[in-house]
Amino acid sequence: MIQPAISLQNFRMVFPRPKQTPFTAIEDLSLDIAPGQVFGLLGPNGSGKTTTVNALCGLIRPTGGRLSVLGLDVTRQLTSVRKVLGVVPQETALYNDLTAAENLHFHARFYQVPGGERKQRMAEVLELVGLTARQHDRVGTYSGGMQRRLALARALLTAPQVVILDEPTLGVDVQSRAALWERIRQIAREGRTVLLTTNYMEEAQALADDIAILDRGKLIARGTSAELRGGAGQYVEIEADLSPAQLIALQELDGVAALLGTPPSIRLNLKDGTGTFQTILAYLNAQQITPRALSLRQPDLNDVFIELTGRALRD
Numbered sequence: 564m565i566q567p568a569i570s571l572q573n574f575r576m577v578f579p580r581p582k583q584t585p586f587t588a589i590e591d592l593s594l595d596i597a598p599g600q601v602f603g604l605l606g607p608n609g610s611g612k613t614t615t616v617n618a619l620c621g622l623i624r625p626t627g628g629r630l631s632v633l634g635l636d637v638t639r640q641l642t643s644v645r646k647v648l649g650v651v652p653q654e655t656a657l658y659n660d661l662t663a664a665e666n667l668h669f670h671a672r673f674y675q676v677p678g679g680e681r682k683q684r685m686a687e688v689l690e691l692v693g694l695t696a697r698q699h700d701r702v703g704t705y706s707g708g709m710q711r712r713l714a715l716a717r718a719l720l721t722a723p724q725v726v727i728l729d730e731p732t733l734g735v736d737v738q739s740r741a742a743l744w745e746r747i748r749q750i751a752r753e754g755r756t757v758l759l760t761t762n763y764m765e766e767a768q769a770l771a772d773d774i775a776i777l778d779r780g781k782l783i784a785r786g787t788s789a790e791l792r793g794g795a796g797q798y799v800e801i802e803a804d805l806s807p808a809q810l811i812a813l814q815e816l817d818g819v820a821a822l823l824g825t826p827p828s829i830r831l832n833l834k835d836g837t838g839t840f841q842t843i844l845a846y847l848n849a850q851q852i853t854p855r856a857l858s859l860r861q862p863d864l865n866d867v868f869i870e871l872t873g874r875a876l877r878d
């Protein structure tokens with residue numbers, strides 16, 4: 564790979580805890596993130612996503628390993644790292660008593676955006692997140708989704724080459740989420756790198772060019788959405804009253820790998836190859852079974868996660 568935008572080498576994070584054994588939040592995580600793409604770090608609650616983000620922006624010091632952003636070492640060159648990095652933390656920390664424009668102005672001054680460029684930059688980022696018309700309203704009067712959008716605008720104010728978004732659409736409604744997704748895609752189209760954490764598998768699937776799945780501080784899978792889903796096979800969902808004999812017959816059909824669930828809701832995992840769906844239809848027909856629902860499903864990232872861990876991503 565050309566120089567990665569973000570690189571983690573044997574990152575390890577152990578938190579001391581009073582009167583208890585230390586807690587290992589990240590065991591040993593190595594990850595190279597290519598520039599100019601949206602990278603999705605997907606994992607359930609407590610898997611270590613925010614811990615990774617916090618270490619990358621220098622909020623916590625790694626217990627072990629090396630972290631770098633555009634080749635700059637996060638521990639030794641933090642000041643330089645801060646200049647190329649824009650972060651939207653999981654908890655939006657905006658000043659509610661100030662307007663959006665005032666929040667941005669304050670941030671621009673704090674991060675030393677040159678005076679001559681401030682106005683222009685502020686106008687650009689407000690436009691990007693669709694808040695131009697509301698910029699003079701107090702942030703305390705914003706909806707949650709608008710606040711997340713403003714947090715994104717603020718992170719982009721310094722024109723960072725690398726943008727880290729920790730659960731950017733948490734608590735955001737479906738419409739605003741689609742709008743935010745579009746804006747995130749646009750950042751990558753401009754050649755910048757986005758690291759996005761999420762526990763919405765639809766979000767990773769929709770946005771991320773490359774995905775890493777984290778579970779309990781360990782990397783359990785890595786690849787494009789299609790690559791990851793390729794591992795888990797197609798399946799058929801059937802809603803029908805089936806007799807025990809019919810269940811056995813279905814399970815033994817050519818091309819059926821496994822039967823899960825109990826009637827009236829069952830799932831047949833298919834082996835590779837096509838044609839099995841037709842075989843199942845033919846069998847149901849021959850038995851004069853009319854299912855209340857029948858569908859051939861493509862596995863999604865949640866299925867991948869279940870396959871790898873035996874648990875659902877979001878319980």
Ligand SMILES: Nc1ncnc2c1ncn2[C@@H]1O[C@H](COP(=O)(O)OP(=O)(O)OP(=O)(O)O)[C@@H](O)[C@H]1O
Pocket residue numbers: 578579580586587588606607608609610611612613614615653762
């Ligand atoms: N300062 C700390 N001291 C002790 N344990 C911590 C500390 N910070 C995080 N942890 C633990 O590390 C684990 C990972 O937490 P982290 O916030 O990184 O998860 P996450 O993947 O971001 O989860 P979520 O989806 O809920 O945001 C959790 O078990 C958490 O309790």
Ligand SMILES: [Mg+2]
Pocket residue numbers: 612613614653729730
């Ligand atoms: Mg988190």
